[in-house]
Amino acid sequence: MTDSGTTKVQLGDGGPEVGVQGLGCMGMSWAYGPSDAKEARATLERALELGVTLYDTAEGYGAGENEKFLSPFIKAHRDEVVIATKYGLTTPASDRTKRIIRNDPAYIRQAVEGSLKRLDVDVIDLYYMHRRDVNVPIEESVGTMAELVREGKVKHLGLSEVTAGELRAAQAVHPIAAVQSEWSLFSRDIEAHVVPAVRELGVALVPYSPLGRGFLTGSFANADKDLSEDDVRRTQPRFTGDNAAANAALLDPIRSVAEAHGASLGQIALAWVQQQATVHDFTVVPIPGTTKRTRVEENTAATRIVLTEDELALLEPIASKVAGDRYPDMSFASAGRE
Numbered sequence: 001m002t003d004s005g006t007t008k009v010q011l012g013d014g015g016p017e018v019g020v021q022g023l024g025c026m027g028m029s030w031a032y033g034p035s036d037a038k039e040a041r042a043t044l045e046r047a048l049e050l051g052v053t054l055y056d057t058a059e060g061y062g063a064g065e066n067e068k069f070l071s072p073f074i075k076a077h078r079d080e081v082v083i084a085t086k087y088g089l090t091t092p093a094s095d096r097t098k099r100i101i102r103n104d105p106a107y108i109r110q111a112v113e114g115s116l117k118r119l120d121v122d123v124i125d126l127y128y129m130h131r132r133d134v135n136v137p138i139e140e141s142v143g144t145m146a147e148l149v150r151e152g153k154v155k156h157l158g159l160s161e162v163t164a165g166e167l168r169a170a171q172a173v174h175p176i177a178a179v180q181s182e183w184s185l186f187s188r189d190i191e192a193h194v195v196p197a198v199r200e201l202g203v204a205l206v207p208y209s210p211l212g213r214g215f216l217t218g219s220f221a222n223a224d225k226d227l228s229e230d231d232v233r234r235t236q237p238r239f240t241g242d243n244a245a246a247n248a249a250l251l252d253p254i255r256s257v258a259e260a261h262g263a264s265l266g267q268i269a270l271a272w273v274q275q276q277a278t279v280h281d282f283t284v285v286p287i288p289g290t291t292k293r294t295r296v297e298e299n300t301a302a303t304r305i306v307l308t309e310d311e312l313a314l315l316e317p318i319a320s321k322v323a324g325d326r327y328p329d330m331s332f333a334s335a336g337r338e
């Protein structure tokens with residue numbers, strides 16, 4: 001049994017110690033429609049009270065707005081929190097459906113200065129490559145990230161949605177504390193290559209979208225009907241049309257496990273991700289995203305749920321039945337390049 005308030009784990013060899021569940025902050029400024037800034041600020045504080053110390057953002061979340069939003073909270077609690085941000089994936093204001101991926105050294109140097117300024121901190125605790133630009137050798141990008149560590153701008157390095165091979169090449173240049181990739185009851189593609197490599201290299205896994213971007217909680221059933229015009233989930237194939245209807249039916253086994261525990265669907269989804277630490281014998285720190293205090297309370301309470309072997313077996317087939325990819329173009333994810 002774990003408790004986010006008392007259990008701390010280390011991200012990688014020599015990496016930061018963090019509460020066993022982190023907080024994804026993206027939705028506070030971007031991606032999932034409007035959010036209430038006052039409630040979001042209170043959610044950051046409540047999370048800290050509950051033992052959450054890893055706060056996840058990126059330069060690309062709302063063109064820097066999310067980093068700016070977090071700044072007062074980070075400054076008020078500088079010694080208690082680990083701030084993770086990312087470079088290399090941005091959206092031009094002129095076209096919100098477009099993504100720009102850049103990993104070249106000149107860009108990384110420009111990006112880190114932007115993040116330090118918006119967060120208004122002297123050093124970034126964990127700095128991730130957000131997406132891999134296949135036109136730049138990963139050794140070159142990680143070499144520049146390592147220089148940032150030596151210069152005291154960044155403490156630890158991470159990579160998001162990298163393949164096992166990319167991780168190995170990066171780790172040969174500088175220790176990597178964490179790999180951040182999508183991992184949930186609906187998205188298990190990383191188990192083929194990334195999970196074994198992460199485990200072998202002693203890197204921590206930070207699962208993003210552990211609630212399947214909210215779908216696993218049952219809070220929406222069809223992105224086109226239930227979500228606002230500017231919600232990015234409307235562009236993700238598994239949440240629209242016939243796929244969404246087929247995928248909603250896959251929640252039934254989660255529902256029955258939830259009933260047995262007197263828990264919510266989301267709590268079972270989070271407990272499953274958390275329990276992968278035991279299943280694979282490595283460090284796992286999920287970063288569920290929420291903008292609401294009651295939900296951060298619910299989500300952190302999931303760290304106390306332990307699923308039985310029978311329950312794990314009941315949940316096992318779900319991912320293989322999911323209709324539709326997690327991105328419109330899967331080269332955007334590690335599985336599309338493995």
Ligand SMILES: NC(=O)c1ccc[n+]([C@@H]2O[C@H](COP(=O)([O-])OP(=O)(O)OC[C@H]3O[C@@H](n4cnc5c(N)ncnc54)[C@H](OP(=O)(O)O)[C@@H]3O)[C@@H](O)[C@H]2O)c1
Nearest residue numbers: 024025026056208209210211212213214217288289290291
């Ligand atoms: N590296 C990457 O490429 C990448 C990609 C995506 C996300 N991320 C990071 O990972 C974090 C988490 O992922 P995510 O936000 O995409 O997905 P998620 O954590 O799977 O789900 C977030 C969604 O679930 C809702 N939610 C949260 N707790 C809930 C609860 N207890 N009951 C019902 N609904 C609940 C949230 O809405 P409310 O706010 O209304 O609660 C939000 O819409 C992000 O914030 C971001 O920091 C990284």
